[in-house]
Amino acid sequence: MGLSKTFSASDVSVHSTFASRYIRDKPAKYKMPENSTPKEVAYQVISDELMLDGKPRLNLASFVTTWMEPECDKLIMDSMNKNYVDMDEYPVTTELQNRCVNMIADLFNAPHKESDEAATGTGTVGSSEAIMLAGLAFKRKWQNKRKAEGKPYDRPNIVTGANVQVCWEKFARYFEVELKEVKVTEDYYVMDPVKAVELVDENTICVAAILGSTYNGEFEDVKLLNDLLLEKNKQTGWDTPIHVDAASGGFIAPFLYPELEWDFRLPLVKSINVSGHKYGLVYAGVGWIIWRSKEDLPEDLIFHINYLGADQPTFTLNFSKGSSQIIAQYYQLIRQGFEGYRNIMENCHNNAMVLKAGLEKTERFKILSKDIGVPVVAFSLKDRSHYDEYMVSEHLRRFGWIVPAYSMPEDAKHVALLRVVIREDFSRTLAERLVLDITHVLKELDKLPLPSVSPNGGDDQVCINGGICNGNMNTLVAKKKFSDIDLKEEDCIPKLAKSA
Template structure:
């Protein structure tokens, strides 16, 4: 079972049927398929309302569907760069050195965006005791050429929410002090479909006036198959109009602000199905159940005595590290679990905490408490095997080859194993 990926791998049969029907409809051909456009616009409006966009009665929300959060981040980055450039031109200031500020724990798409669009990367290092961007770390990197700061709602490394409000307040303070206009973007690829249902009181979205754009992945905790993301802007003026293209060669005037063009309507239809099918309460129950299963796994792993938990319980994600890695590493456990059919990634943390190796389990709606028990038992079996391998090597190294017959070496190894096995028994963790 793949516990590495955030991407949805299960949908209801009815949703799958609707996706198949939508595959043959070109999502961008609004004149031919006007209801697909209506479905898309309803999804944008529902998400804008979920994230507290300041919409007036009858006002159209500003946003677009994307292939995923990577495309959404590209679009948000373009909008931030263009608004910064326009302000610099209007003030008669140079605009050749734009920079973007984020933590070293960002997903790789942020590096792609900066490289593709010629934006200087200003990346704040993390640390073993704090694996995310903080207001203090961001403050040291911003200046008049900063097009924006990105805060992550759900870090890929350990699922932690960055303190969006603290970073927001710091930017408001610095903007007022220096006459800048640096916006805050929230990368809510994972947390955007969790926080509104699990932590509705948390202020991270358009309730904060300097949050100008948000991206979210429908194909993660939005519960749609791969290929669905969303980019939303606080108000229409936060998306420069000259970045929106108008075409009429499909039969009528159509606005477009995407990096892609033709694509099937299946994912958009599936997102709309989920929103209608589950509603707010349905999403809340699904996320609450996943959080409960994650907590069960977290407690079971901690009870083994082998691991320390490094996530902050913000998301249905469990990140953990070995307390003692002198005999074997998380990478060794990863290999043993793979042989048992589990894909549990082991990886080094980002810049500033590279020496820290952790493992991660993404707890999705199809991961049950029974599966959590099975996983912990297989982790303990992997550890027992690795301990025995270590003892074998240790015994062989300690045996002088010139003084003992091969049979004696084997007997010594077997005796050593028996002495250690009493310490390898599991402690009722499940």
């Protein structure tokens, strides 16, 4: 006689995922569930929720790579289980990292070839870690020099522009270095080299120049900074160096502007960081820090370990990290070559010019980005009396576009702008489509009955279409006080919330 089996209501093996109880159960949010969940259900539940994220390729706020070739995707997946720090166990991966360091150093005109030595540098999880390492090297070298001279070494400072990325502020705060910022001004949104050199004193560990400002993609004048600082060093007897934060521009300038002097061709440039996951064309998770020579990296910052099988030098803030992004970077360097990178960067630049021309044709925007720089188009409204950049940004989301709106740094904070980052996978078709959608949004906003601003625009605001504004930029608002308008509580609660 054949055996029969009674299936429980929870046995997902006989039900489709959407017929199982897991779909109606409350998802775990703050406490690990007591029981296991079938793998198909776990996947489906998470995948469904992730559908509500924006589309990465339409995220024009980010400099980070959102597309790679399938062959590289396969290499990434094949090496997901390799811990990069296990150098003795994965010697080929270590060799690939060293090749990347040498190739990038050569791209930045490092003088290591002259001494027939390998380049000095390392892979990081991004430019933030790279900047921390560079800053630590400058601080330690300055401290060692001051100690040897019998001078105080407890008040180091670093000079930057106010337009630097937040990682520089983190470095200054975490490692107790005074941050001396050169203020930006309207129509000059990067560090002024003259003002930067004026801030330099005997406690300055370095001046940080930005090759590709986060705000508008503009390159700072590293050559002028180098020349002015050389003169000041000569007059004072100091030897204040330069670090170049080339997170965005490091993979742009060598291919589009090879004659531009910003790298190790300048004698005071001692270190450069670059993000492999930006225009290095690799997914998020890889950066690089390159030093001019091994003398610029103090030996006492390098640790040597042997508990993984052999003596291994390490100079990173973290320990374990994946190998995938290192391997992906090597893939891109040999796959694209100089020709491929140049073609991609030219395409990015040309598509940025198409977008810029389309915006100028509307006669509604002022362009704040430069033609020479990172392929970014930054722009602000000429007339903000009816609506502002934040409202344009919010309305563009209805078309799927993620275009950030933000303000400039202190002393130019009254300037708000929108920014579009042109990446490898942003085609001319998309550029033209974006112009059409922006034009459509402007026409919609023009029809608004009241002067409208986003919740970022000021205090004492109330929604004019059925909800109290709480800073979520989901509704249009008017700058009116509650006392100026007759509102009932039920009118301020969104209908969906009331029915719930």
